[in-house]
Amino acid sequence: xxxxxxxxxxxxxxxxxxxxxxxxxxxxxxxxxxxxxxxxxxxxxxxxxxxxxxxxxxxxxxxxxxxxxxxxxxxxxxxxxxxxxxxxxxxxxxxxxxxxxxxxxxxxxxxxxxxxxxxxxxxxxxxxxxxxxxxxxxxxxxxxxxxxxxxxxxxxxxxxxxxxxxxxxxxxxxxxxxxxxxxxxxxxxxxxxxxxxxxxxxxxxxxxxxxxxxxxxxxxxxxxxxxxxxxxxxxxxxxxxxxxxxxxxxxxxxxxxxxxxxxxxxxxxxxxxxxxxxxxxxxxxxxxxxxxxxxxxxxxxxxxxxxxxxxxxxxxxxxxxxxxxx
Amino acid sequence: xxxxxxxxxxxxxxxxxxxxxxxxxxxxxxxxxxxxxxxxxxxxxxxxxxxxxxxxxxxxxxxxxxxxxxxxxxxxxxxxxxxxxxxxxxxxxxxxxxxxxxxxxxxxxxxxxxxxxxxxxxxxxxxxxxxxxxxxxxxxxxxxxxxxxxxxxxxxxxxxxxxxxxxxxxxxxxxxxxxxxxxxx
Numbered sequence: 001x002x003x004x005x006x007x008x009x010x011x012x013x014x015x016x017x018x019x020x021x022x023x024x025x026x027x028x029x030x031x032x033x034x035x036x037x038x039x040x041x042x043x044x045x046x047x048x049x050x051x052x053x054x055x056x057x058x059x060x061x062x063x064x065x066x067x068x069x070x071x072x073x074x075x076x077x078x079x080x081x082x083x084x085x086x087x088x089x090x091x092x093x094x095x096x097x098x099x100x101x102x103x104x105x106x107x108x109x110x111x112x113x114x115x116x117x118x119x120x121x122x123x124x125x126x127x128x129x130x131x132x133x134x135x136x137x138x139x140x141x142x143x144x145x146x147x148x149x150x151x152x153x154x155x156x157x158x159x160x161x162x163x164x165x166x167x168x169x170x171x172x173x174x175x176x177x178x179x180x181x182x183x184x185x186x187x188x189x190x191x192x193x194x195x196x197x198x199x200x201x202x203x204x205x206x207x208x209x210x211x212x213x214x215x216x217x218x219x220x221x222x223x224x225x226x227x228x229x230x231x232x233x234x235x236x237x238x239x240x241x242x243x244x245x246x247x248x249x250x251x252x253x254x255x256x257x258x259x260x261x262x263x264x265x266x267x268x269x270x271x272x273x274x275x276x277x278x279x280x281x282x283x284x285x286x287x288x289x290x291x292x293x294x295x296x297x298x299x300x301x302x303x304x305x306x307x308x309x310x311x312x313x314x315x316x317x318x319x320x321x322x323x324x325x326x
Numbered sequence: 327x328x329x330x331x332x333x334x335x336x337x338x339x340x341x342x343x344x345x346x347x348x349x350x351x352x353x354x355x356x357x358x359x360x361x362x363x364x365x366x367x368x369x370x371x372x373x374x375x376x377x378x379x380x381x382x383x384x385x386x387x388x389x390x391x392x393x394x395x396x397x398x399x400x401x402x403x404x405x406x407x408x409x410x411x412x413x414x415x416x417x418x419x420x421x422x423x424x425x426x427x428x429x430x431x432x433x434x435x436x437x438x439x440x441x442x443x444x445x446x447x448x449x450x451x452x453x454x455x456x457x458x459x460x461x462x463x464x465x466x467x468x469x470x471x472x473x474x475x476x477x478x479x480x481x482x483x484x485x486x487x488x489x490x491x492x493x494x495x496x497x498x499x500x501x502x503x504x505x506x507x508x509x510x511x
Binding site: 047050116250251254316317 | 401403444445446448461462463465466467468469470471472488489490491492
């Protein structure tokens with residue numbers, strides 16, 4: 001039997017992330033069942049409430065469950081695998097608190113106050129179709145979640161790039177973290193020369209996690225900025241004033257918003273899962289990943305490609321400039 | 327060849343393709359793991375297959391790009407003169423159709439100009455079978471235009487295809503577009 005008193009701070013904070021994530025998972029399961037019941041004509045939710053739950057469900061599932069589960073795992077794996085101390089356990093503790101508070105507030109905004117603009121948030125539905133209280137709470141919750149994500153990314157970056165006296169320079173670590181050393185080795189092999197980097201400074205799974213984290217930062221910046229805009233509108237709404245919705249162009253807003261939102265799928269789902277499995281494969285087999293140079297180089301290529309994934313949304317917008325659509 | 331047998335042939339083709347791919351991977355991985363090193367023959371099979379996939383993917387996209395209707399129409403948009411043009415508006419979760427309704431002839435070039443006075447909506451046109459004919463987003467502050475040629479005569483319905491709040495489901499106009507066949511008057 002493991003005693004909680006015997007756990008070190010890193011183990012404790014990791015378990016906190018996992019436990020809170022599983023609580024949010026339970027919540028999304030209940031929401032899912034309630035919505036399912038409505039679909040088969042069991043009147044558990046009123047029509048208006050149904051769309052509000054539909055709004056809370058993916059937010060709680062993505063940020064409360066998936067993100068927190070991944071964060072907890074990486075807070076433990078990255079220091080363990082890089083053989084470094086986590087940069088700040090205090091920030092990690094603050095991180096789960098901010099994430100849990102943010103997710104809870106978003107849930108409240110929908111489940112109790114009926115915010116129902118969905119995760120799509122097409123402009124200007126959030127500011128026209130919501131009350132000041134529900135919009136303000138939703139925006140505050142999203143902002144807290146994004147701050148939590150930025151804390152996580154900062155903590156991981158600081159851990160990966162932390163150097164002791166005598167360690168290699170930061171530039172070498174950055175080149176390795178981006179997987180660029182894979183390109184160098186491939187280029188050398190084409191020229192019939194031996195690998196330049198035999199022992200990469202940053203292990204492959206950490207390259208994947210680092211690369212996923214870049215998309216996650218960009219995503220947090222975009223969604224956080226949108227939340228600030230919502231907060232401004234909510235503030236004036238609560239004061240009884242209505243700001244014009246024409247201040248933002250729906251097309252430019254949509255392009256930016258979806259660009260950020262799609263990075264969640266790529267950074268979190270695709271690359272974090274790849275990083276986890278690179279790690280597991282190396283631990284299980286005790287060997288380096290096969291074709292490691294290609295895998296490292298591919299992670300960098302995929303980083304650039306991921307910034308264009310959102311472009312499929314352009315297909316349904318006839319008003320996009322022709323060059324964007326082509 | 328009727329539709330059923332075509333579907334059956336396609337399934338057999340896809341199943342065979344998947345089996346070949348899986349067999350190649352098993353063949354390669356087995357050779358890699360049992361001997362601890364890879365022979366040149368296995369490498370040739372593996373990299374040959376990867377090269378084939380890359381070539382097919384690039385060729386497929388290049389050859390089919392022109393077949394997607396909007397690509398051709400978008401490039402030539404300025405030159406296309408529609409046979410018929412309709413202007414619609416969406417406001418407070420309702421579509422307002424032009425006076426006289428929406429009646430077109432099969433094969434005509436039709437332009438729909440849809441505007442929104444408040445929210446972001448969708449403009450989707452659906453066949454009687456329920457299949458979607460086309461759709462576009464309707465953004466406020468923009469003139470959203472789409473050019474279309476109806477190939478089949480019949481009645482078509484309009485539905486908003488973008489979530490604009492709980493009231494979106496009421497944005498459905500059944501049989502609101504009539505497409506006449508070439509001979510009909």
